[in-house]
Amino acid sequence: MKGRKIFGGTVKGEILATPDDISFYGGCDPETGVIVEKGHHLEGQSVSGKILVFPTGKGSTVGSYVLYALSKAGKAPLAIVNKSTDPIVAVGCIISEIPAVDQIDIDQLKTGQKVEVDADNGVISIV
8 A cells, every 4th residue: 555654664563453543642651552442443442563453543732742752761653554644643653763653544454464665665565
């Protein structure tokens, strides 16, 4: 799948996907990487070490800092794949150096799939 580079890098890993938008500020514990937003599709699951796939971000601009805090704590996603990356997630990925790609048909990506994210070229490959 071909999309648009938000922040470069290449990683391989397992997908954690949701049809729900994610608010990192208040929706994700910055110390553990666990989604804590009540009623969220991923509530109780950790984004740490996963290829995190979701439509777009939502919520406060502090979400960028939460992604940075996750990175500093070693609990960040390996990469982020969006349908449309909002500015909050984009800035968070850039300051945290998390590979990120958007303009992807995320309906084709499922939790548990192994993928390679080549964010330098905007390419997602199922492995």
